[in-house]
Amino acid sequence: MAHIDRDAVEKISNLAHLKLSEEDLSTIKPQFERILAYMDSLQEFEDTLPKDWRPEFDLPPTPEREDLPVVSEVIEKVLSSAPKVVGTAFQVPRIIE
Amino acid sequence: MRSFDPFSLSAQTIAQNVNNGTWRVEDIAEYYLRRVSDIQSVFNSHVGWDRDIAKNELEKQIDFIRAARLAQKHLPLAGVPVAIKDNIMVEGQLVTCGSRLLQGHRAAYDATVIQRLKQAGALILGRTNMDEFGMGSTNEFSVYGPVLNPWNRHHVSGGSSGGSAVAVAADFAPVALGSDTGGSIRQPASFCGIWGLKPSYGRVSRYGLVAYASSLDQIGPMARSSADLALVLSVIGGHDPRDSSSHRHPEGHFPESLSKGPKSLQGQRIAIIKEFMKDGLVAEVREAFLSALEEYKSLGAEIVECSLPEIDLAIPTYYILATAEASSNLARFDGVRYGQRTQKTGVNLRELYMLSRAEGFGREVKQRIMLGTYVLSAGYYEAYYAKANRMRELLKRSINNIFAQGVSLIASPAAPSTAFELGQKTQDSLSMYLSDVYTIAANLAGIPALSHPIGLDSKGLPIGIQLMAPAFQEENLLRSASVYEQHSQWNERNRPRF
Numbered sequence: 001m002a003h004i005d006r007d008a009v010e011k012i013s014n015l016a017h018l019k020l021s022e023e024d025l026s027t028i029k030p031q032f033e034r035i036l037a038y039m040d041s042l043q044e045f046e047d048t049l050p051k052d053w054r055p056e057f058d059l060p061p062t063p064e065r066e067d068l069p070v071v072s073e074v075i076e077k078v079l080s081s082a083p084k085v086v087g088t089a090f091q092v093p094r095i096i097e
Numbered sequence: 098m099r100s101f102d103p104f105s106l107s108a109q110t111i112a113q114n115v116n117n118g119t120w121r122v123e124d125i126a127e128y129y130l131r132r133v134s135d136i137q138s139v140f141n142s143h144v145g146w147d148r149d150i151a152k153n154e155l156e157k158q159i160d161f162i163r164a165a166r167l168a169q170k171h172l173p174l175a176g177v178p179v180a181i182k183d184n185i186m187v188e189g190q191l192v193t194c195g196s197r198l199l200q201g202h203r204a205a206y207d208a209t210v211i212q213r214l215k216q217a218g219a220l221i222l223g224r225t226n227m228d229e230f231g232m233g234s235t236n237e238f239s240v241y242g243p244v245l246n247p248w249n250r251h252h253v254s255g256g257s258s259g260g261s262a263v264a265v266a267a268d269f270a271p272v273a274l275g276s277d278t279g280g281s282i283r284q285p286a287s288f289c290g291i292w293g294l295k296p297s298y299g300r301v302s303r304y305g306l307v308a309y310a311s312s313l314d315q316i317g318p319m320a321r322s323s324a325d326l327a328l329v330l331s332v333i334g335g336h337d338p339r340d341s342s343s344h345r346h347p348e349g350h351f352p353e354s355l356s357k358g359p360k361s362l363q364g365q366r367i368a369i370i371k372e373f374m375k376d377g378l379v380a381e382v383r384e385a386f387l388s389a390l391e392e393y394k395s396l397g398a399e400i401v402e403c404s405l406p407e408i409d410l411a412i413p414t415y416y417i418l419a420t421a422e423a424s425s426n427l428a429r430f431d432g433v434r435y436g437q438r439t440q441k442t443g444v445n446l447r448e449l450y451m452l453s454r455a456e457g458f459g460r461e462v463k464q465r466i467m468l469g470t471y472v473l474s475a476g477y478y479e480a481y482y483a484k485a486n487r488m489r490e491l492l493k494r495s496i497n498n499i500f501a502q503g504v505s506l507i508a509s510p511a512a513p514s515t516a517f518e519l520g521q522k523t524q525d526s527l528s529m530y531l532s533d534v535y536t537i538a539a540n541l542a543g544i545p546a547l548s549h550p551i552g553l554d555s556k557g558l559p560i561g562i563q564l565m566a567p568a569f570q571e572e573n574l575l576r577s578a579s580v581y582e583q584h585s586q587w588n589e590r591n592r593p594r595f
Contacts, residue, residue, distance in 0.1 A: 009467075018454050018467065028460070036471070041409075042410055042485060047488075
């Protein structure tokens with residue numbers, strides 16, 4: 001089992017785009033360790049599937065639909081829930097500094 | 098206004114009486130508007146409830162039902178109020194998934210299930226509280242606070258569809274919609290003494306459902322009888338081209354199979370999984386479960402014991418896959434595409450994402466996103482995510498093998514215990530995850546499963562049984578349970594007293 005120290009939890013929170021508070025860190029770290037230790041029980045099972053098996057092998061085929069044009073009239077409704085709007089567009093934060 | 102006997106108000110009865118003109122849809126709407134307004138706050142079952150807004154929203158639908166009546170058009174759910182979980186889109190209404198992050202977010206369109214309910218004459222009445230983004234088994238992880246169990250308000254409703262379960266148990270609507278990723282319909286149904294059905298994966302469209310774990314999520318009905326489950330499933334089920342996971346399976350005739358099907362269980366073979374009867378199952382639940390099985394046996398079913406050794410690894414498998422999918426699905430909630438944006442100024446783009454998400458998500462959601470990020474990260478992907486996928490396939494094959502041996506249903510308790518006390522599990526996530534032991538297998542295998550009440554424990558809290566069937570065999574699942582229902586001492590007149 002991978003050892004989960006504070007640095008590891010902070011690294012995962014960065015990857016997950018979550019800025020954790022001190023309180024979050026101290027609550028989540030011990031929970032995280034217990035859960036991962038439990039998840040490690042999965043390492044024990046006897047895997048009888050062929051090595052080259054992939055989940056997509058057993059998926060049912062995706063039903064296809066006719067390629068027909070559909071008029072969408074939801075622009076205003078979608079914009080009504082956008083965090084910020086300019087005209088008919090989502091306003092996003094400046095990314096070039 | 099006409100006075101209604103709440104015990105008579107099944108969805109079937111309402112639709113029948115509205116269709117034949119005995120009852121007026123306005124009176125039904127008024128009765129439920131008043132009932133929800135008077136009592137829902139006691140249990141915290143609804144979110145953003147406002148009687149006047151709810152009434153206005155019903156006006157157009159009431160006109161539609163009246164017009165259908167004048168045209169003598171039969172509507173299968175004419176005038177039937179349906180409570181909707183807060184993660185299913187109803188055009189123009191707030192959809193917040195029990196999260197601070199989505200406060201103020203309005204749905205731009207109707208989910209397919211909502212469109213179908215409206216076309217069938219249903220009244221969309223109230224949005225129900227839930228664990229944030231469906232992540233929880235107690236309905237305590239909601240920005241709106243916990244939902245209380247109507248049988249005992251010191252106990253949880255179960256989750257994550259706790260508000261929908263309470264809405265039905267407390268007569269705020271005869272039926273409700275929930276969503277079920279690992280038991281979120283069946284477990285709260287069991288805790289609240291009602292019926293809940295998770296349909297086969299692909300039976301009901303998820304278009305308009307806010308995704309938690311896309312390979313596991315299903316929308317399903319909650320009600321007080323098998324007949325009402327069947328009625329709602331017949332309306333919301335069926336292929337939807339807008340959901341690529343929706344099957345082109347022939348639509349079922351669920352209400353007809355209940356009313357016209359055999360009235361005994363002769364020829365039905367019900368399996369119990371011996372690994373389910375081990376440690377962790379509370380004695381009173383075990384006794385009630387075995388006694389319900391005796392009743393199934395007395396109605397003609399054959400009871401057999403089977404082994405499913407893979408089930409011991411179902412919980413780690415489930416939580417690896419569900420959190421991995423959640424970490425991906427919830428990436429869109431970043432304060433730019435969706436969700437409230439942090440008010441902090443002078444931050445760069447990455448900080449803006451991180452702060453918006455940290456301020457918006459609750460602790461359990463953050464924890465599950467991080468678990469999912471971890472199991473998908475380079476170095477751990479093969480050990481966790483890839484392995485869990487392989488384990489899922491083995492479990493699925495073993496369950497299919499049991500059905501291939503002539504077993505028509507697999508039975509288990511719906512949960513290892515009755516409803517927990519409030520706060521009992523919130524500080525220990527693993528202990529809460531372990532309580533999902535009986536329900537997650539059906540999600541992993543994509544098969545239908547229902548839970549129904551079988552009695553009360555010594556504290557007066559409901560106990561439920563779960564039945565699972567092969568994929569797309571909801572007709573036999575519902576019919577078998579309805580045979581039990583007709584002969585059982587527990588029926589839809591059992592109600593919590595509050």
